[in-house]
Amino acid sequence: RDRDQDVHHPVEGRPDRRILDRLPGIDPDRAIVTPLPGGLTNRNYRIDAPDGPYALRIGGPHPERLGIDRRHEHAATVAAAALGIGPEVVAFLEDDAVLVTRFIEGTMMTPEAEC
Numbered sequence: 001r002d003r004d005q006d007v008h009h010p011v012e013g014r015p016d017r018r019i020l021d022r023l024p025g026i027d028p029d030r031a032i033v034t035p036l037p038g039g040l041t042n043r044n045y046r047i048d049a050p051d052g053p054y055a056l057r058i059g060g061p062h063p064e065r066l067g068i069d070r071r072h073e074h075a076a077t078v079a080a081a082a083l084g085i086g087p088e089v090v091a092f093l094e095d096d097a098v099l100v101t102r103f104i105e106g107t108m109m110t111p112e113a114e115c
Helices: 017-021 070-082
Strands: 032-035 042-049 052-059 089-093 098-102
Touching: 070 089, 070 098
Parallel strands: none
Antiparallel strands: 032 042, 042 052, 052 098, 089 098
16 A cells, blocks of 8 residues: 555554544544554554543554554453553454554653653
8 A cells, every 4th residue: 555545654643544433432623633652563642532531542563563452452442441450442343453542641761761
């Protein structure tokens, strides 16, 4: 596919509209989408929708090169949410390596951060 049409390489800092259109309960025309810093293998965004904020993670291409299995990642995130130690999973679009959870406010960890 053309890079501009690839869901893994969003144009102008916004996820591909085809992804946004498939997210349950989120109206792309009313949502505010903001890129989040960080992420080694993913593109990450905050989506502010009328019913609250979400985190959108679009996995990068070729995760298997790093031993990443998106299905296992999804299952682990669902399990963490069930235990109350992770955000609620809202959507998993396996074919596009997309995971959407409720957004949790926090601070990005860095090597310089104090514990």
